[in-house]
Amino acid sequence: MSPTPSIKHQSILRELSFLVYDFAKKNQLGEIYFAPCDVIFSNINIMQPDFIFISKENYQILTDLNIQGAPDLLVEILSPSSKETDRVYKKHVYEKFGVKEYWIIDTDNENVEVWALKNKKFQLAVKANKTQIIKSPSLKGFQINLSEIFNS
Numbered sequence: 658m659s660p661t662p663s664i665k666h667q668s669i670l671r672e673l674s675f676l677v678y679d680f681a682k683k684n685q686l687g688e689i690y691f692a693p694c695d696v697i698f699s700n701i702n703i704m705q706p707d708f709i710f711i712s713k714e715n716y717q718i719l720t721d722l723n724i725q726g727a728p729d730l731l732v733e734i735l736s737p738s739s740k741e742t743d744r745v746y747k748k749h750v751y752e753k754f755g756v757k758e759y760w761i762i763d764t765d766n767e768n769v770e771v772w773a774l775k776n777k778k779f780q781l782a783v784k785a786n787k788t789q790i791i792k793s794p795s796l797k798g799f800q801i802n803l804s805e806i807f808n809s
Contacts, residue, residue, distance in 0.1 A: 662707075665764050666734045670707055672806040673732065673762075677710060680799045687712040687729065688719075695723035696731070698754040704747060708732035708760075710796065727755040729795045734762045748772065752779045758795040767807045 662670075670691065678689050690709040697703050710730035711719065718726035731751055733743040743761060751759050752774065759772040759779060767787040772779040773794040785791045787807040792800040 662734070662736060663764070666707075666736060669734055669762060669764060669806050673708060673801075676801055676805065677708075677796070677799065680796065681710065684798070685713070686796065687715070690724070696728060697723055697725050698727065698750060702750050702754065704731075704750065706731040706747075707734045712795070727751075727757070729756075730758045730760070730793065731756050732760040732762060735764060748779065752777075758782075758793060762806075767803075769803060 674689060674691065681687050681689060688711050690711070692705040692707050694709060695703055695705060696709065706728075708731070709724065709728045711724065712729045715726075715729055718724050718728070733739070733747060735743055748759060748761070752772075755774065755777070757774050761770040761772070763769070768784060769791060770784045771782045771791055771793070773782040774780075782794055783791050785803055787803045790800055790802045
């Protein structure tokens with residue numbers, strides 16, 4: 658069994674969730690979910706990302722028990738035990754199955770990498786530190802000053 662996420666991990670997830678939820682709800686864009694929530698890409702590729710956004714146009718992947726298919730945005734918050742998995746394995750799976758956008762939040766270095774799917778390959782859209790503002794390629798109009806999640 659994996660160790661539970663740190664308080665910093667939980668705090669970042671909380672703040673990010675509030676900001677995305679508020680934006681998505683005001684603009685009627687979609688729904689958010691959190692781990693533990695199974696995202697089933699195939700029989701052998703079942704993930705539980707830290708944060709999940711599914712646009713209204715993509716609701717067909719929602720079931721009563723889990724998510725069956727590629728969400729629009731997935732976020733992983735790195736933990737010491739998950740760094741390699743999140744950066745390599747999960748990134749590969751998310752890319753392979755067509756996740757439009759993938760954020761990797763590094764709590765130690767206080768930065769965020771935003772990977773956007775273009776021509777079926779992830780490309781680094783932006784890498785920003787805790788003092789910068791980033792925009793989401795998938796959530797049109799959404800931007801976040803990273804100090805809002807790192808200084809909570």
